[in-house]
Amino acid sequence: MMYIKKARLSIISMPLKKPFSTHLGVVKNREAIIVELIDQDGVAGFGETVAFSSPWYTEETVKTAFHIQKDFLLPKLMEQPVEHPRDLTNVFSFIRRNEMAKSGVETALWDLYSKRMGKPLSESLGGTRNEVLAGAVVATQSINEALRQIEQFSTSGYERIKIKISPENDIEFLKAIRKVFPDVPLMVDANSAYTLQDIEHLRTLDEFNLIMIEQPLRVTDIVEHAKLQKQLQTPICLDESITSVHDVKSAIQLGSCQVVNIKVGRVGGLQNAKQIHDLCVENEIAVWCGGMIEFGISKAHSIAIASLPGFSIPGDLSSSNHYWEEDIIEPLIEMKNGKIVVPNGPGLGFSLNLKRMKEITLYKEEFV
Template sequence: MEMNEIILYKLKMRMKNPFTTSFGTEQDRIFLLVEAKDANGRSGWGEGVASERPLYSEEFTQQSWYMLEQFLIPEVIHRKMDHPNDLQAIFQPYKRNHMAKAALEGAVWDLYAKQNNQSLSQALGGSKNKIEVGISLGIEDSYAKLLENIQGKVNEGYKRIKIKIKPGKDIEVVREVRKHFPSIPLMVDANSAYTLRDIDVLKALDEFDLMMIEQPLAAGDLIDHAKLQKEIKTPVCLDESIHSYNDARQAIELGSCKIINLKIGRVGGLTESKRIHDLCEQAGIPLWCGGMLESGVGRAHNIAIASLANFTLPGDTASSSRYWEKDIIDPEVVAEQGVLTVNDCPGIGYNVLMNELEKHTMEKKVFTK
């Protein structure tokens, strides 16, 4: 496969509501899109999920732009490749920058699928045509607002509710939720806000019959998570600690978790996501697909990877309307009673609305052979 043009976009889109985690509050989402075109006019699309500030990881939007502009796109634009998997070897000399790599790789995967008249799900080896999804709710100032949000999402049929916690907003918050919703599938996400000094707090969560506690300890840590998992009944789910196949392998061998949240951007793309999927399937570690407040392009990629067999837990890919007044794809992603249908059209299966895209574009650069 060849590309004769790659276009890099920087967008700014305002989410319907502020989203608060232990990292802070975000409402204006500044992110990247990559469009890869072939000589026949077909376009593949990928999304860069890094945030404006390096809070979730060391990556941030402007860094990803520079990495793509100066290094990754120049490496790819002149090359012939047999398969998107070839990008792993091409990118290997460049350390980390996984979200930038995933943005370009996602566009190449989408284009490859379209060139072969396959859906992206089929190209990846997906086996499911329906995916169960949950919802992620940010930290609220009041119990009443949080409970109202949960009731609304339960009414909409989402299959799992995730609430964010941080020190001082944890045990009593979960207790209040469980008092009103004693039997809903419920999990908490700590976004690395705790240490082993908080083990009594984390043990106290065992009484609430949670599906899991996501990333309670430091990003990148495997050893302390293994110590924690031995001490608590609630399954530990790793997110910010898993950046590669090797991270996943070591976490499994150490017993650092019982569940993994896989995010395409965090691990460097769809090829590495597939490798991690296969490893976890063999080890009996269930997966779910996490969200990064994506536009419709990123959501489409999440749906495709979540169609693989070992994504057995509800993911975070909610309907577009949960986050955006109007998404940049048509049709928009719609979850019906907590279930998404895997699109079987070629590639990601959604059309990018160029007029909407241009409305939100802050910067654009075209690369040609």
């Protein structure tokens, strides 16, 4: 049994090296919550809560997640010991949704559990890969800047480029990109910028040889995506619409997509992410690991889940220096030749850079 004797929540903030711009807004600084769980033997596990400062991606924010973790999740976990991290799905079932808050605690417990077992987190999850495929995201409203970034990322070896689009810029951007980079593996992310009234417009994207179009319609929709997928040659990938295993079951039954983006934070943790992976593999739905402009702890969890055999498409997995001047983990994550090595040390295989954490921590609280 794992008895959590102490827990820490640290709100951190760090500026991005360059702004991350979509039609929904611009992110210049990133906040997150680092969760530390310490058991009866003094073993510590780390998780990261990837909610944003404002509710532009999901309804959760750093403040709401901190509240849920402090007042509900941590007290429940500290009074109810568990044998395995998968047990938290039931332990936390008394709280509806709040998946990012749950994931921050659940992922920390997975790290703790794997350290207690003396094996890598990837192995605990059933991972089989020694390396994971890395992809980069271009999020800018400038075509020239997009072309510059694509050149940089392609030269660096990233296996896939993702472009943020909207009805106002999609055709112009894609024509310019394909003129310069006709063969680069390319996908687009709409973040729900379209409606079914845009079907004819979206059909024109088929000519650009895209790997997929991610979340073109409403964030909660599954039904209309099924109608749209029947009209497009380009595979639809669901992102925001998938917050649970049940969502995936519904999407498969309706034919809403050919691809699912699995983000650990968005689906409530590693256990749900693993179940979604297994379900998609069983039903021949492609999966890849999405990113949340996250720090090194969350990215390390993503690397572990992306080591599962079904993750055949390069994910939003990048080097530590992609977003940050200095990340919060040691050693830093490095991408080489389009791949990132899966750590083979116990747990995450990374440790916190305490000096860097001290520099960027806005607030922290300890619970015993």
